[in-house]
Amino acid sequence: MTVPLKTVPLDDGRSDGKNDAAIRSSNLDLETPDKPYLDSNELVINMGPQHPATHGVLRVILKLDGEKVLGTECIIGYLHRGVEKIAENRTYTMFNPYVDRMDYCAAVSNGLGYCEAVEKLLNVEAPPRAQYIRVILTELQRIASHQLWLGTHALDIGAMTPLFYTFRDREEILKIFEKYCGARLTTHAFRIGGCQYETYAGFEKDIKNFLTFFTPKIDEYETLLTGNRIWLERTKNVGVISAADAIALGVTGPVLRASGVKWDLRKAQPYENYSKFDFEIPVGTNGDTYDRYLVRVAEMRQSIRIVEQAVGGIPEGPIMGKVPKVIKPPVGEIYHSIEGPKGELGYFIVSDGSTQPYRLRVRPPSFVNLQALDLMVRGLLVADVIAVIGTIDIVLGEVDR
């Protein structure tokens, strides 16, 4: 599907169906692009970029038959900031803060992926102490990202209380981040070659307190939602995607695992020192919204396990590897991916030997997972579209970059 950029007019969010180039050039099989009403029952409506439930500036064009969805098309790009182009004009160190802004709900993971990719280019490994710190913070970030997802997803479906519970508990993680690196959201926690900041006094104690505080909270969230009759009716068999379809579309992360495919990069292509820790990969069976919910909640529990194991044994030593002051990787290219909270987050860096990358391409998990939206919502009702958008767990900063 291609949307020729130069023919899309300036969009103020309204669509009267007549002059909308996006609809005209879409693949929704519209024979008469001038009329929004195609036959007596079919209707093309626009969930505009401004909508409380699209998790950002996402525009979804729905072709409906009465209340049933026949097809969708996502118009993205409202948050495109040219991050990859900016990377070509920044040194590797200068670009590090930019990656946080892509998936702003899981900034630490973005930073981890980028730093590891550049370290691979430089053929440098972070020292063990740095790896432990990195794993701890990344897993905490995974919990925080899943908490945000759970709160907003439940709110979309109508349960307004879990939002406040998850955000309250997420505060503890953000406090730890703030004490560690000074920022809660866009953390810039890691550096190429290791970590910049030493763990503060009380780091292990804070994390251990958090773990004892948080483990019963997951049970609290589950009590509210997992057995709830209304939650089950809203999420079971809604937005089903089969394992074959998921693999064919390149979907990764909890969406893939909920469809039954046991694929997690932390186990399949271990990075950092994940192979030292003992944890499981939760896998679902149906591939519906309920399974994705269960998988993410189980992942939070597994992250707790990892952090417990890690925080008990942080070794002493340096936190920064042998990295030159001016980073000039040798000519070459690398693709390195990590398992972010939303899926496989990959960085493809082409280096031409200078201090600035020749090309940096980010493989955002939300961008690829969003393509599955069309397949998931065919035949569902309009109210389910919102639930499915929530369950894919997209962040527009990542989708658009």
Place this chain on the structure above:
Amino acid sequence: MNPAINTAVGGGMAPVATTFFFYLLGGLAIAGGLAVITRRNAVHSALSLIVTLLSVAGLYLMLYAPFVAGVQIIVYAGGIMVLFLFVIMLVNVETSSKERQFNRIWPIGLVAACTLLALFMSAFTKGKALFPDRMVTLAEGSNTQQIANMLYGEAGRMGPYTFAFEIASLLLLVAILGAVIMTKKKI
């Protein structure tokens, strides 16, 4: 509402009130009816019809038939008129409001209405002997009871209309089933 009780306690308000309310409700009913056929906007017509139906319910109350009044509100004003409004709103209405309001052959309609009026007047004057000169004052609690006895029977026997009632409910069942079958795309 029994005039006997009113005159004992209140003093002199009842008979005037009865006549006043009769003319008020009757006038509202007629005004509503006229508005139904003269409004351009279909929703206005439907709302006027609701006014008419509610006035008729009030008239039933004045005839000491509270059960019928209650059922009139529930069924007519609350159910059938909602259905009317649904249909009006789902159907493309703008074209109909631009059409002529009254049919081109309206003189014939006027003649028919006048004939009907003449028929009513002659029946009223010729049969004056049949109407009592005072309203029968029924005890209040009995309208529901009487309808129940007629429809369902009492003391173990069937009432005069029990059979007709059951047949009518079967007819309604047939109508519901027919509507469902005709409108569902697939069973």
Place this chain on the structure above:
Amino acid sequence: MPNFIMSYLGSTVTPGQAGNQFWALIYVLIIFAGVSVAVMAMNWLERKSLAHFQIRLGPMRVGPHGLLQPFADALKLMLKEDIIPAEADQFVFWIAPLIGLLASFTVYTVIPFGPSEAVSDMNIGILFMLGISSLAVLGIVVAGWASNSHYPLIGALRSSAQMVSYEVAMGLAVVSAILMTSLNEKGTGTLSMIGIVQAQQQQGIWFIFKFFPLGFLAFAIFAVAMVAETNRAPFDMAEAESELTAGYHTEYSGFRWSLFMLAEYAAMIAVSSIAVTLWLGGWMRPFPNLLHAPAWDFIFSLFPGLTFGGLAAIAVLGTVRMPSHSFFKIQRFGLAAFAALLGFIALLLLVIALAGRSADASLAARFSEGIGHVYWFMLKVAVFMYLFIWYRATWPRYRFDQLMRIGWKVMLPISLGVLMLTAIVGVIIS
């Protein structure tokens, strides 16, 4: 004229039965004022309760603990600009909130706060309530139409379809409660609200416990249907903010919107009153037949005063725990004044209860009895109000087709079954 006014005071029937228009008007004014105050209190309670469920505080600034927030909201809504869509039908746009409001408030003429504390005891009381509730649907349909916009129209049609569907189940549940009123020696039931409560008193059991579990099932069906009838969570898909269809009151701003909210809360209180009257014994105190010694009567008559005393104690606790900073001086003073007011009311009620101890027909005894009736009725209705808020805080919302499926495929068969079983059991027993 004074004779007319005074002649009612000794009677034991409602003003409607006694034909006393003056006292009927007084009762209507009292009910109107009471419902308005109740709606404002309900607004405050909802915001504070939801906030506490969500581990936050809710309104705290406008008045001590946000107690003046409803006044601020009402003032703001009255002063807002009145926006009318350009293409909207002016007359219908104006009349739509009024229809809903009229329907919600007219219902209160038959609600029995006591054996003679009602505006009028129509002998078709429950039928009247069901009929007027069905008129409220018209207000919503017309509101969606008058906005002249695609999405409010769809939202209005959905809301009204939902209300009409659940009215059926509601009506059948009500009928099975009415059937239970006919289980006396004469074999005649009654549709009048006061008669239904008196039937429960005669049979010595609240109808929710009668023919267990039939009475409870009928009550449960009504309890679910009344939540759907008032478009509250979990059945509020048609007016939820995060959905595609925006709800019938989107185009209404300021005062007109507040009329819709007033109608919604008044309808909530009204249907809760029906549930309390039909199944929970109306104005009766707990165990009126079992524990009928004068000592028990006296103990239960102390409850209104003790309740207000408890509320006053909570207010005093709030005053004491308020930060002793100069910024909070006015709030502390306000809350202390409110606590004093509550304490004064508590004292008054206790004095009346004490004075009316003996079971004679003195003025204090009759006052104490009347206050007791109103108190127990409102306590039960207040429990339902809290349940409404609790449902909204806890549960997600049903999708619209699931909602309709429940209304027609689950509620209707169960209520029909309960009705038939109640009738069969009633015939067998009598």
